[in-house]
Amino acid sequence: MLTNPIPERQALRTLPRSGAHLAVRNLSHTYRWTQTPVLTDISFDVTPGEIVALLGRSGCGKSTLLHMISGLSQPSAGEVVIDGKTVTDSSPRWVFMFQSPSLLPWLTVAQNVAMGLKFTRRSFEVPQRVPEVLDLVEMGGYADRNVQDLSGGQKQRVALARSLAPKPEMLLLDEPFSALDAFTRRSLQSEVRDIARELGLTIVMVSHDVSEAVRMADRAILLDSDPGRLVKDVAITLNERERKNSDGRYHTELKTVMGMYSAIAGETMGPVLD
Amino acid sequence: MTDVTSIQTQARAMRLPKLGRVRVLVNAVIGMSGLLVLWWLGGRYVASNPNMMAFTNFAPTPTLARLVQMFASGEVVDMALPSLSRVGYGLLYATAIGVPMGILVGRGPRLNEITNVPFQFMRMISPLAWMPIAVMLFATWDAAIIFLITMAALWPILFSTAAGVKRIDPAWLKVARNLGANPFHMLFTVILPAIAVDVLMGIRLALGVAWIVLVPAEYLGVSSGLGYAINDARDTLDYSRLAATVVVIGMIGFTLDSLAGLLVKKFNWMRGGH
Numbered sequence: 179m180l181t182n183p184i185p186e187r188q189a190l191r192t193l194p195r196s197g198a199h200l201a202v203r204n205l206s207h208t209y210r211w212t213q214t215p216v217l218t219d220i221s222f223d224v225t226p227g228e229i230v231a232l233l234g235r236s237g238c239g240k241s242t243l244l245h246m247i248s249g250l251s252q253p254s255a256g257e258v259v260i261d262g263k264t265v266t267d268s269s270p271r272w273v274f275m276f277q278s279p280s281l282l283p284w285l286t287v288a289q290n291v292a293m294g295l296k297f298t299r300r301s302f303e304v305p306q307r308v309p310e311v312l313d314l315v316e317m318g319g320y321a322d323r324n325v326q327d328l329s330g331g332q333k334q335r336v337a338l339a340r341s342l343a344p345k346p347e348m349l350l351l352d353e354p355f356s357a358l359d360a361f362t363r364r365s366l367q368s369e370v371r372d373i374a375r376e377l378g379l380t381i382v383m384v385s386h387d388v389s390e391a392v393r394m395a396d397r398a399i400l401l402d403s404d405p406g407r408l409v410k411d412v413a414i415t416l417n418e419r420e421r422k423n424s425d426g427r428y429h430t431e432l433k434t435v436m437g438m439y440s441a442i443a444g445e446t447m448g449p450v451l452d
Numbered sequence: 453m454t455d456v457t458s459i460q461t462q463a464r465a466m467r468l469p470k471l472g473r474v475r476v477l478v479n480a481v482i483g484m485s486g487l488l489v490l491w492w493l494g495g496r497y498v499a500s501n502p503n504m505m506a507f508t509n510f511a512p513t514p515t516l517a518r519l520v521q522m523f524a525s526g527e528v529v530d531m532a533l534p535s536l537s538r539v540g541y542g543l544l545y546a547t548a549i550g551v552p553m554g555i556l557v558g559r560g561p562r563l564n565e566i567t568n569v570p571f572q573f574m575r576m577i578s579p580l581a582w583m584p585i586a587v588m589l590f591a592t593w594d595a596a597i598i599f600l601i602t603m604a605a606l607w608p609i610l611f612s613t614a615a616g617v618k619r620i621d622p623a624w625l626k627v628a629r630n631l632g633a634n635p636f637h638m639l640f641t642v643i644l645p646a647i648a649v650d651v652l653m654g655i656r657l658a659l660g661v662a663w664i665v666l667v668p669a670e671y672l673g674v675s676s677g678l679g680y681a682i683n684d685a686r687d688t689l690d691y692s693r694l695a696a697t698v699v700v701i702g703m704i705g706f707t708l709d710s711l712a713g714l715l716v717k718k719f720n721w722m723r724g725g726h
């Protein structure tokens with residue numbers, strides 16, 4: 179599947195080990211009250227350190243699938259296996275990020291970032307770890323700020339730092355940049371990819387924006403809706419420079435994926451030339 | 453004394469610039485002077501009316517002279533302490549019952565539906581209506597009075613807590629759970645800080661009701677406290693003492709309410725006030 183092997187990782191700070199291996203096995207889901215199947219028989223693998231985008235138009239069950247992967251909810255059939263173990267509960271080893279940063283407004287930036295460490299009895303790591311992840315997301319100077327005074331992009335950076343602080347093996351991103359302006363979104367997309375590669379993190383991200391998937395992911399999984407099912411699994415073989423500059427090869431790749439996506443979704447979502 | 457409007461007015465005053473705050477202070481002084489003038493005019497009228505000669509001691513001059521004397525002799529402290537202790541215990545019990553119940557009601561939509569009507573029903577029963585039952589139920593008058601105050605203070609605290617819990621962003625709980633929070637962390641890191649303002653606003657409203665219920669409750673049985681002092685002064689025709697006690701009740705109530713207001717402000721994490 180992965181045609182673009184992950185290049186040598188840069189020197190890791192005090193940071194993780196390798197990312198998680200994720201296997202989704204024949205996963206189906208039906209919400210108890212509505213009784214209409216939302217996902218049917220979804221299976222795929224994500225190798226450690228790989229960035230995979232789940233693409234599909236809204237309502238096709240992407241968020242539902244991501245919740246199942248995170249263990250925040252359980253599928254009605256099939257299973258999610260991470261590093262050989264079936265997921266039955268949420269864990270700070272794989273951290274979920276939502277479209278809204280959901281920071282606790284009565285805490286400072288640093289206190290928000292320290293949350294995960296406090297919950298997992300690692301408070302002793304806070305003085306070293308919190309500044310480190312804040313630097314990583316370029317929010318080093320904001321430790322003592324009230325989170326309510328930050329811009330949308332800054333809040334999402336803090337949420338990213340909070341997710342990274344407990345040294346997760348996998349990030350699950352549910353359209354985390356879709357509420358941001360185009361410029362902020364672009365820079366966060368490329369930063370998240372850089373950080374994930376530096377740390378060797380596995381990422382499963384959900385998007386309805388093809389250009390976001392092509393820019394960030396090593397692989398795109400295309401989902402059809404009613405009920406949500408996996409229809410295509412494409413490798414995105416761009417190097418880092420091609421992704422950042424959005425040059426010729428990027429546009430070729432974008433057109434290819436966009437073509438597949440339009441065939442499935444029945445409409446063009448997002449601009450072809452971005 | 454304390455209602456939503458007055459809280460809002462104060463919140464607005466807090467946000468006014470420096471000059472505005474001076475204006476608010478000046479206007480408060482004008483208002484209090486107006487009240488004094490009305491009182492003085494009433495005293496003049498009583499003094500000029502031969503049928504009311506017995507009541508001339510209600511006028512500001514004898515009352516305030518007596519007030520100074522009562523402060524100097526420590527009499528004010530002697531009569532206020534038992535009252536403050538009764539209100540304190542009543543608020544303590546009401547908080548101990550109202551906050552946990554409010555959290556449960558706010559968290560469970562089903563429980564909310566079941567309890568809503570009976571709670572609203574109970575709330576509309578004047579706490580003083582419980583008086584005969586309280587007297588039968590408790591061995592001492594003190595306990596009966598504390599029970600009445602608890603009954604009065606419970607509802608504002610319970611309802612305000614429940615409303616605060618309902619406003620908690622579910623994403624905060626999801627993030628906390630994902631980052632490894634146990635139920636103890638959930639309560640002390642997310643739920644309680646999130647509702648602290650609501651609980652304090654409930655306690656402030658409860659304080660207002662409790663202070664009002666206190667005086668008539670102390671007319672019965674006990675031989676200490678502000679309510680008793682008023683009854684006693686009436687029976688001994690000591691009208692300057694009676695009027696001075698009324699002023700003391702107002703002063704203490706106003707001070708307590710202002711302190712509660714400061715606490716609400718201190719714990720309000722929301723930008724620009726509630």
Ligand SMILES: Nc1ncnc2c1ncn2[C@@H]1O[C@H](COP(=O)(O)OP(=O)(O)O)[C@@H](O)[C@H]1O
Pocket residue numbers: 209211212216234235236237238239240241242243
């Ligand atoms: N809690 C729920 N109960 C019932 N139906 C739901 C619930 N959450 C989502 N759905 C339905 O499941 C489908 C997929 O939703 P979702 O996973 O949010 O899609 P996406 O993230 O791709 O937009 C939608 O039709 C939605 O209405």
Ligand SMILES: [Mg+2]
Pocket residue numbers: 237240241242352
């Ligand atoms: Mg979604």
